Amino acid sequence: MTGISTTTITQALESLKQGVRDGTLKAARIEIPGATAEVKSKLEANYQADVQQFAQQHVDYLTALSRTQLNAATNSATLPDVASLSKTEAKSMLSGLQQVKFTGDLDGKTLSASNGSQNTDSLAVYMQWLQAQVGIDVYA
Secondary structure (H helix, E strand, C coil): CCCCCHHHHHHHHHHHHHHHHHCCCCCCCCCCCCCCHHHHHHHHHHHHHHHHHHHHHHHHHHHHHHHCEEECCCCEEECCCHHHCCHHHHHHHHHHHHHHHHHCCCCCCEEEEEECCEEECCHHHHHHHHHHHHCCCCCC
16 A cells, blocks of 8 residues: 655745745646647636735735734744734735745744734734734624
8 A cells, every 4th residue: 555654745845835835836737638729828817817816815914923023032923913003904914924924933922012002912812813904794
């Protein structure tokens, strides 16, 4: 019996995380032999949309990292006040932090975040605040 080893899975996951960090993730282009022009057009449109999405997610990732104040001496990270972010900035920060969370770039760090007069050390709570700022109802 053959299977995928834990080492292979771990290596693939680390490669994926590195792709997020350095922006080298690539969208897959699907080709169907004998497909109609309409199907080929739809596949190409989906591919181009994926390319754009990956590029925007990398920009959001870099933006989230640049807006996060890291302190190596105290192993801490301070996130920007949600109340100070526009809807567009909050959307970018939320997207970027989803990538940061996936890569584990803030793992083990003490977090400090605020939303006006509210404070938290929880990335999940901070991301809920961002969702509310963007207009996403987390309870819907």
